[in-house]
Amino acid sequence: MGVMNGTTSLHSIGSLSTRTGVPVRTIRFYSDSGLLPPTQRTSAGYRCYDDAALLRLRTICVLRELDVDLASIRRVLGGSLSVTEVAAAHADATELQIRVLRRRQSVLRHLARRGSSPEEISFMHRLTSLTTGERHRLITDFIDDLTARTSTAGSEVAALRTAFPDLPDDPSDAQLAAWVELAELMTDDDFRARMARGASAAAPADEDVLPGIPAETAADLMAVARQAAGVAMEAGADPEGEDATVVVDGVVAHFAAVLGRPDSRELREWMASRFEAGHDPLVERYFRLVWTVNDWHVVPGHLPFQPWIVKVLRRPRPNERARPRK
Template structure:
């Protein structure tokens, strides 16, 4: 084509190996501007239209939506961002397919008696699964006056991330976690909340985080609950939050409160979390239980 020549809609379609309907579709949406109209009112396109149409076809071959194609045509430097966005969306779709596949395998491999329960569990969550219900659960059980930074750190530690390529067992674990955390139980309270209200909950949870970190080394070494820095830090967190000195009497009282306040549903939460993640790393729950048992053993030895 010469720079001054124009193409009819049929000629443009033939050169680009597309249908006339396709050219008209992109023209009507403003992606393919006309150069002029013939005396009979027919569309005519300039030489640049062929390259533009070929670019549109390439972008559409990648399944880019028409609005995204329009953005790239207006500003080519946006192509990298658009591609990155499409990759993220495709990753989400692939994750959803893997979760659906694992869920179907879970249902295929179970007994008829188990199938109804598992169907109900799977039907209660989205695909790919969302951790929002788990986060809401923790926001409910945590004290209302905790600073945002503490809430964020606790959620990061307590809310497990679903694996992108789960096994059927992991699908079942997450489905049970979802059911557990969406159950309406106003009496639910985490095992590390004392029965007596703390005067300064931020002080308590700051100290508990430090104590859990110290206890993790013993848990990784598979050491039984024992006295030491981790237990002292654990008790000190409660004592400071109550504005009470750390005395043997306080330790005995705290140990009794924590033992009485233990909730098997929270134990179940941490068990399911371990099944989901497949990790042997200590969790907040296992660290708390280890420290509580260390306090109980210390108090029993002093009697």
């Protein structure tokens, strides 16, 4: 109940509680801690508060509602910290909490879809909890290890350094899932070896793809195919389109001339099978995961060329299409 002291309206703790909805015990705590000192006390020792104290209590309640700590509230009320400063600091802290909660939500959704074992759950939590610096060290170690395994700096190694996966602080479900799969690949020694084999442009790898052909010749043939297909892919050439046909016809003509074989369906099928043998779908999967993590559009020039050229090689040529029956 409010009382009058001259021209000043005073409020008891019960009256403050009724006006603000704050429990009496909370008001008493604020008062005892010095955040809300009483304006005066009655002869019986009861605390009374004026309208300024009522406003002060409402300020405390708003700041507490915004999760501002009591020490900061004390400084705001004491004038050593402005509301602007405390709001900015707590806005940043709140943004961090939101990012943490969103990432936690993404992890939970991924776990629900994946049906992981306890071991996988622990591993995934560790991967998703890495700091930005820790993630960068994991990726850099992967690239450095690949470079050390590779005798020459192949195009895939250069692409790795260009396409550096960078998980955002607030990833989507798809980005988080891609990062987990990507990190699993980067920490797998078998995949590192496979990536190194695909990244090397050295003659032995080309010799494996084109068995029975001298190393220098195999390297020349693969270089021509890799360069022609890579340029076409970078330009966005559709493997079903005429531009792709012209490019691959040129590659086939080079193979035919070097090998002394006619441009035929048999040669094209042999080339297609050899390019397939030299392509690792898991390596391609790596690059596609990077694109998802970075939220980039797929850049064809950073993807393996073999699937593109195989698709063109196996398209029926005009003179091979079935003729209508008379």
